[in-house]
Amino acid sequence: MLYRDFGRTGWQVSEVSFGAWPIGNAWGSVSDHDALAALHASIDHGVNFIDTADVYGDGRSEQLVARVLAERSERVYVATKAGRRLNPHNAAGYNRENLTAFVERSLRKLEVDALDLLQLHCPPYECYYMPEVFGILDDLVRAGKLLFYGVSVEKVEEGLKALEFPNLQSVQIIFNIFRQRPAELFFEQAKRRKVGILARVPLASGLLSGRMTAATSFPPDDHRNFNAHGEAFDVGETFSGVDFHEGLEAVEQLRPLVPSGATPAQFALRWILMFDAVSCAIPGAKNAGQAAQNAMASDLAPLPVDTMARIRALYDARIRDRVHQRW
Numbered sequence: 221m222l223y224r225d226f227g228r229t230g231w232q233v234s235e236v237s238f239g240a241w242p243i244g245n246a247w248g249s250v251s252d253h254d255a256l257a258a259l260h261a262s263i264d265h266g267v268n269f270i271d272t273a274d275v276y277g278d279g280r281s282e283q284l285v286a287r288v289l290a291e292r293s294e295r296v297y298v299a300t301k302a303g304r305r306l307n308p309h310n311a312a313g314y315n316r317e318n319l320t321a322f323v324e325r326s327l328r329k330l331e332v333d334a335l336d337l338l339q340l341h342c343p344p345y346e347c348y349y350m351p352e353v354f355g356i357l358d359d360l361v362r363a364g365k366l367l368f369y370g371v372s373v374e375k376v377e378e379g380l381k382a383l384e385f386p387n388l389q390s391v392q393i394i395f396n397i398f399r400q401r402p403a404e405l406f407f408e409q410a411k412r413r414k415v416g417i418l419a420r421v422p423l424a425s426g427l428l429s430g431r432m433t434a435a436t437s438f439p440p441d442d443h444r445n446f447n448a449h450g451e452a453f454d455v456g457e458t459f460s461g462v463d464f465h466e467g468l469e470a471v472e473q474l475r476p477l478v479p480s481g482a483t484p485a486q487f488a489l490r491w492i493l494m495f496d497a498v499s500c501a502i503p504g505a506k507n508a509g510q511a512a513q514n515a516m517a518s519d520l521a522p523l524p525v526d527t528m529a530r531i532r533a534l535y536d537a538r539i540r541d542r543v544h545q546r547w
């Protein structure tokens with residue numbers, strides 16, 4: 221496992237880290253046993269950064285992370301998120317009282333005295349124009365409740381605006397073979413300001429793993445079923461906003477580019493690691509096998525220039541019109 225600088229925190233984080241949404245909820249059923257094994261396998265393979273949120277399984281994901289870390293001696297950084305417990309989810313809710321309560325709840329679930337990194341969880345657009353929201357986060361740092369804070373964003377422009385807040389350490393954004401726009405202006409600006417980037421949904425919700433076919437179906441409590449057309453939340457969070465069947469066709473065209481000895485999932489992760497602005501990719505995993513396989517993507521050789529060009533050409537031909545200007 222290779223490690224990269226994370227913003228101005230002084231942390232060195234595993235370039236393949238762990239996304240803990242699938243072990244929380246909304247991905248069909250994942251047993252505690254499999255979830256715990258996935259976390260252990262990741263750490264065994266050098267992962268030292270976990271991304272979770274207070275709403276993943278209403279705290280289940282945070283609690284599973286706490287259970288595993290109680291059994292491990294390694295320093296593992298845990299990023300959680302706040303904001304999505306608000307109902308209605310609106311900018312006015314991002315106030316001192318609510319944010320403080322969300323932080324206190326995550327401190328209890330994660331069984332720590334201070335959160336390593338708190339991310340605002342895709343807040344409404346108006347929040348990026350409310351410096352008082354970031355002032356509250358500064359106060360929570362001063363109070364010792366957080367070490368650092370960042371944001372998780374839906375759109376590139378939200379990420380660019382967030383970079384203007386001087387104490388922001390990270391931006392989490394969807395970035396994968398089917399979502400390439402962040403690599404344009406945003407990466408350059410984040411690097412210039414030394415802000416860490418978490419590449420989320422790196423496997424396009426599993427589509428890029430190459431395991432799915434037109435006959436694949438998902439259980440009712442899996443967002444790949446209930447949010448396939450954006451019925452419950454931003455459609456970009458499910459298959460990166462790419463139509464499932466169009467995505468499958470593109471995945472078949474990618475298959476010949478996968479280096480021998482690598483899986484399509486590892487190839488998709490290695491593509492992300494080609495961008496040095498990225499601090500880490502945070503693939504979700506539901507079991508130890510997936511977690512180990514994902515972590516080992518860090519061992520792959522850099523992708524050849526020709527392969528990178530062919531991936532770009534495929535994106536331009538098949539995906540770009542569908543997603544590029546939407547996020």
Ligand SMILES: NC(=O)c1ccc[n+]([C@@H]2O[C@H](COP(=O)([O-])OP(=O)(O)OC[C@H]3O[C@@H](n4cnc5c(N)ncnc54)[C@H](OP(=O)(O)O)[C@@H]3O)[C@@H](O)[C@H]2O)c1
Nearest residue numbers: 239240241242372420421422423424425426429503504510
């Ligand atoms: N708004 C936000 O802030 C937000 C939104 C989304 C995600 N995130 C974060 O980003 C993380 C990553 O995104 P994601 O979990 O949505 O999507 P993802 O990482 O693109 O896909 C994860 C899914 O892919 C499949 N998979 C994983 N490894 C595999 C492998 N080696 N081989 C085959 N299949 C594999 C698994 O599902 P199956 O086995 O069922 O196919 C897994 O649940 C999340 O866990 C979460 O921490 C944040």
